[in-house]
Amino acid sequence: KAGVTQTPRYLIKTRGQQVTLSCSPISGHRSVSWYQQTPGQGLQFLFEYFSETQRNKGNFPGRFSGRQFSNSRSEMNVSTLELGDSALYLCASSLGLAGGGETQYFGPGTRLLVL
């Protein structure tokens, strides 16, 4: 069974631009969660989608948004990029809701650099 895939793997943008990242979960998994990882803040939860609905959201500004499609693939979008958005963005998939005790399977991440 193929693992979680994320595209692109690396991305360079400038301040003010917007970016869209994609995550394809493991086949059959209905939950996709997104995380931001920075050296200063560590791993932080962005949001979780399950059956095309956002179920949980972390403490991030509205510039961070996402969606999930009927095939469970998910995208996250960051608008008006700031330097502080430079980070590794990870997605993880699970059969059920992540907080319900399900094991999450992580993708390799997208490394975003904002100049």
Next chain:
Amino acid sequence: KNEVEQSPQNLTAQEGEFITINCSYSVGVSALHWLQQHPGGGIVSLFMLSSGKKKHGRLIATINIQEKHSSLHITASHPRDSAVYICAVPGTGNQFYFGTGTSLTVIP
């Protein structure tokens, strides 16, 4: 105050040593997760546990729900165990809280 505290932050061990990483949390949990992140970013879920102890090869994870504390042990450590180990707990609203991670280096 962070919801999840890990110690130590950095750990260097000689090959073969027994290693312990600790995690304390303040949020209520249904299950605690231990994650391993290798250089390059890939994260692997090692354990999910809600009580007692779990063992997988040389890795052992324990949790004490009453004391809100979990430990990850590595027996007979090996250089390939070098990685960052992160504990994570689901809090209110099912969002995840993460420890800051323990960076482990095992020297041959």
